[in-house]
Amino acid sequence: MASVDTAWESLKGRLTELEALGGVVQLLEWDQQTMMPKGGGSQRGAQLSTLTGIMHDRLADPQVGSWLAALCDETDPIKAASVRNVQRDHERATRVPTRLVAEIASASNSGFSAWLAAREANDFSLFQSSVERLVELRKEEIACHGPADHPYDHLLDQYDPGSTTAQLQPMFARLKEELAAFIASVSGKEGPATVTGRWDIAGQEALSKSVIDALGFRLDDGRLDPAEHPFTVGMGTGDVRLTTHLYEDDLLGGLTGTIHEAGHGMYEQGLPSVHTGTGVATAAGMGLHESQSRFWENVVGRSLPFFQWLAPMIRDQWPDTNISAEQWFGHANRVERSLIRVQADEATYNLHIVIRFELELKLLTGEIQVADLPDAWNDAYANLLGIRPSTPNEGVLQDVHWSNGLFGYFPSYTIGNLYAASFRYQMEEDVPDLWNRIAQGDFTPALQWLREKVHVHGHIQDAPEIFLAAVGDRDPVADLMAHLRSRQGALYGE
Ligand SMILES: [Zn+2]
Structure with missing residues (x-):
């Protein structure tokens, strides 16, 4: 030997x-x-x-x-x-x-x-x-x-080493119950209005670059390019490439997507490159990766202080529009029961994931057969979201994942949202002037916190251990519900 x-x-x-x-x-x-x-x-x-x-x-x-x-x-x-x-x-x-x-x-x-x-x-x-x-x-x-x-643990292990079915199942069950009740309480109420308009793509490209630069994505060590389906790749901390898809009639749709990818990108840029060549200078898992993108997209990018900083920049870029920070904030936090996961708002999104997680478990244990999937899918939507898909494209056929044999991947999205919510509340305790700084366009304290608590650890520990060391015994389900109540709940008079 x-x-x-x-x-x-x-x-x-x-x-x-x-x-x-x-x-x-x-x-x-x-x-x-x-x-x-x-x-x-x-x-x-x-x-x-x-x-x-x-x-x-x-x-x-x-x-x-x-x-x-x-x-x-x-x-x-x-x-x-x-x-x-x-x-x-x-x-x-x-x-x-x-x-x-x-x-x-x-x-x-x-x-x-x-x-x-x-x-x-x-x-x-x-x-x-x-x-x-x-x-x-x-x-x-x-x-x-x-x-x-x-x-199912063997599948989870490929994407989220350290996460187990035994730990996820009760957490997702609690989240499902609390979310369903929350959504029932806000839907039917008159919510904030939608913002409509047209924003030229060249202007949006300029705005996107200024925003991600301000957040802390290093453009000297990365790029931003258009793609049909946005994604991010990292080839070491010095070459991280984001992609985005912009829409002329939906400024926020494109921008939140760009911010999401920049969240992934800043994680890649913050990995401990001193450990290159040891297999630990890498992300600790897809759930933790997703917590970084969701933190910037949702916790920061849908907050009122963020729009207080952003609204004047939008007015500078398109001088004949005059949309206030409050209008953007309302638009970004509307709640709607909808059938399509990728178009879902922040509150209903996780129900789409819970439905897929439960169906995957049942498929794997033989509780349901593949032939039962369309009906099981539609029943789950009717029960949890109160709407029933009328065609397979609106239901079981909407995601690409299963066609590629990706089973066990969906939970990462909700693990990311749960982690991001706890990061928010722990960060608020650790950085008391966090939101004032964000309203000034100063994102350094937020990024520094994530660098210290998450990025520099690479994959030295598994994600659940990194999370625990960062936030202690915080309850991520309670934190996610508190986060949603503080935004959508407040806007819908809950
Ligand atoms: Zn992502």
Whole structure:
């Protein structure tokens, strides 16, 4: 067996290589969605699958296993964290046979095409067998990992290491009950008015850049480009790329999306680059990543102090509009029972996630079959949101996730919202003049708090531990409800 020092140097060498390859994959994906001509599709597919194949082999390499074995008693916190993270990835890469990995990749590919066709025809039956196949393959994959408290834990672990079904289930159940009651109490009441108008795209691009620059996204270490579906990639702290989609008739729709991505981007820019090559200079999980985007988009970006700073900037850009901070604030915090998750407001949004989480659990345990999904979906919407989808496109066919075999991903969105709400209240305690500073356009104290409590920790601990160290024993469900009452509740006279 290799000596401990040699094992560490060898492991670092391999991780440095894997991080570089991962960066290239990200860059190719960014290019695919921003710059690549349509004709590049099949070449790009071959490039990506070649690279991910190489990465898989380099990670599954038995040598990695022997280095990890030599380092199993490591006590240095960075090295120990590195070993824990790589161990997880190495096990995932070795336990699942290459045949199954390839079958999942190909089923996801054809699942996506079937989903597009089903959406085109507004007909779930065209998608059903693809989902059945993907659920079966995922179950097979879960079986490779051996026993767990709940089979869903293996799925959660891929996106949110450290989160468990046993911990999420009661939290989501409580949230569901409290949210449903809150939404019932505000809906039906006359809420704030919608703001309408037209804002030219060039003006919006200029405004978006000024806003993210003020928030603290370093434009020298990043970019902002248009894309059909906004996303962010980070190739190290010095090259973080945001994308956004702007709409001429919906200024806030585009801007909140940009701020969301900038939240992801500032997390990537704040990761501990001193630990590059150890596997810990990375995000601790998708839920924590989402807490950063939601914090800036919702906690900051839908607050009255934020609009007190922003409204004059909008007037400067479009001198013939005159919309007050209060009008923007009202518009940004309207509550509506709606069928489509990505268009949902901040209050109803989490019910859309709870519905998906519960359906995924039932699918996985066999409590419902894929054929039952459309009805189960519609019943859940009728029960929880009081509205029933009238077509599959408004219901079970609306999200791309399942077509790609992404089960276990949806909870990240709500974990993000829960974390973000607790970050808000802890930050208010730690930074008493937080909101005054934000009203002046000074976002430094907020960003510094997140840097210190979240970003610099990379993936040294798992997200639940980072959260606990940041906010202590705060109750995230209570915090999210308090946050919503302080905004929508107040605007709707609750
Ligand atoms: Zn996001």
